Amino acid sequence: MxxxxxxxxxxxxxxxxxxxxxxxxxxxxxxxxxxxxxxxxxxxxxxxxxxxxxxxxxxxxxxxxxxxxxxxxxxxxxxxxxxDVLAALTALGAAGRARSGAKVIGITGSVGKTSTKEMLRAVLEGQGRAHVAEASFNNHWGVPLTLARMPVDSDYAVIEIGMNHPGEIAPLARLARPHVALITTVAAVHLEAFENIEAIAHEKAAILDGLEPGGTAVLPADLDTTPILTGKAAQVGAQVVLFGAGAEADFRLLDVQLKRDATIVRAEARALPLLFKVRSPGRHFAANALGALAVAQALGLDLSVAALDLGRWQPPAGRGMREVIPLDAVQDEMAFELIDDAFNASPTSMAAALEVLGAAEPTDGIGRVARGRRIAILGDMLELGPDEIALHEAIAKHPMMERIETVHCVGPRMKALWQALPRTQRGEWHETAPELAARAHHLVDAGDVVLVKGSKGSKVSLVVDALRKLGQAGAARSRRTP
Known part of the structure; x- marks a missing residue:
């Protein structure tokens, strides 16, 4: 080698x-x-x-x-x-970036970074040698590590850049030096460390400080904070591509249809018709995919091939992955569907996940309960600042809540939601995830569709693990939805 x-x-x-x-x-x-x-x-x-x-x-x-x-x-x-080991790793990453001829894409955003990064992996691997950051390697050691691992002969590299506090994105962007920078969205995430959402937008826009001369900024078109992003792009002399549903978007969403196992998207790419799908339902996946296709065009890739390759993408574990968990070793239909979205949560991503659950179709007449149910298991959303209780409580007013039979809650913040729900919709509330995980066999039945969503720190992934263990005959009989 x-x-x-x-x-x-x-x-x-x-x-x-x-x-x-x-x-x-x-x-x-x-x-x-x-x-x-x-x-x-x-x-x-x-x-x-x-x-x-x-x-x-x-x-x-x-x-x-x-x-x-x-x-x-x-x-x-x-x-x-x-x-200093970290400083040396950073220097190694800088050297890896300097010796590479790859076109580099930098991604940041309040939500959707990792999903969009993986969409780009599917797109880029179909048209060249792509080096893509692992997992969520997006911080002060993850970015230099990704650059240090970059093969010299890479055609493309995708670098995810995250933040928890002000001032973190710009130095990582300058290290990555992207040719194209994509901001997925700006939302109420990490408000604990920022004065308001405008401050978050300025921090996200700092990825453009590292943009290579003549580089392209791919930006969301429909946000109240979009002018902050476009203003930064103008300041650094970047070319701007907007994506979203508004008339001013260069890549414009026209129609999104959520099917059982896919999202069908009709869009325009600079007035040219574009039809594509991703293999998981979610309006947020449609928006992220459109941003990924805008990046592909900015790189000069074949957009038709990119749209086809995008159809191979499915969300990974913890980020909306769907799987069928069989409850009977003989009867395949005796199963429930699990939506594992337990890696992270914010008001924006929570709303998107509830929309996915609301669009899901349970199966009637196969379980102990005659009617299949939509069930939400929700853990605390962290780092939301002084309004965190009100933001949790507000979930009860989401329009898709009307389609959800039962809501189980984990954590002190989610108790606010649990208390705001109608009594008929309240499931169980527990202080910690292990307590609810121990009750897994009481929570679901054949025919149900179950969403598990929460910030990583809420540890609702333990509930996901417990639900998977309900499957008969082990992992060999658990199967991803096609």
Whole structure:
């Protein structure tokens, strides 16, 4: 396998000292996923990566990036010693970006970053060699790690950039130096750290500070804060492409139809008709997909091929993935449908998820309850600031709530929603997710469609795990919806 980083290249990038020559074929920060030949980066976070260097070398790491010789590691072990490991990783990422001829796409937004990034993976892999950030590697170590992992021969690279506090996006954008920057949307997320939604918009717009000269900004057209985004684009001299439902949008949504297993979208791309689908229902998926297609055109890709490839995309686990969980080892129809959206939550994404649940079709007459039900299991939305209780309570007024039979709630904030619901709609409320997870077998029946949604910190993914375990004959009989 071709070396991603030789010791000489890594030394030149970081200014460190190599104790031995090495050739690394990858870069890893976690011994659990480390592959033989990786350069292990001993970051300090919740745990000190230096404590795992010996284990990494035993598993076949080519070398370790460290700020000292760790205890229990031989002096002649292959190490790249630097004053600061995170700074060295950042330098390695900058060098990876500098040596690449890839067209780079940067993505940020209050919601939809990861889903849109994965849509772009489906689009770009059909038209070249694409390097795409893993999971949600979008912070001060995730962005440089993604750049450091970028193969030299990549045609395209997709870098996700996130934030929790002011001032985080601009330096990561300058590191990534995108040719195209996409902002999915601006919404009431992380209000705990920002004065208002306008402040969030200014922070999201900071991704344009890293845009390459002559680069393109792909921006949502329909927001109250759109003028902030377009104003920033004008300030940095970016070309602007707008996407959304409004008449001023270059990529304009005309019609969205939510089917059981797909979203069918009719749109216009600069007045040219465009029809495409994604393999999961959700109006928010339609908007994200349109943004991804606008990026594809900005890159000069074949838009028809991109639209077809987009049809292969499905949301990953925790982000709206749908699956059928069988409850009987013999009768396949004895099953319920699970919508796993347990990775993150905000008022905007919560509304989108409820719309998906409201459009779902339960199956009558196959379970203990004669009628199939739409069931929502909702965990706390975090980092919403002083209005968090009112924002949770307001979910009760969402129009799709009328189509939902039962709502179970997890967490102190979601108690506000639970109390605002009609008594006939209230399910169970529990302080913590493990308490509700223990009740999983009481919550669902064959024929039901069950949404689980909440911020990652609410740990409602534990409820998802418990619901999956209700499946008969193990994972082999659980199946993704087609």
């Amino acid at each position: 071709t070396a991603l980083w030789t010791s000489a290249q890594a030394v030149a990038a970081t200014g460190g000292r190599a104790t031995a020559a090495f050739a690394a074929t990858g870069v890893s920060i976690d011994t659990r996923s480390l592959q033989p030949g990786d350069l292990f980066v001993a970051l300090k976070d919740l745990r000190d990566g230096h404590n795992f260097v010996a284990q990494a070398l035993e598993k076949g790491a080519a070398a370790a990036l460290v700020d000292r010789v760790p205890e229990g590691v031989a002096e002649d072990a292959p190490l790249l010693i630097v004053p």
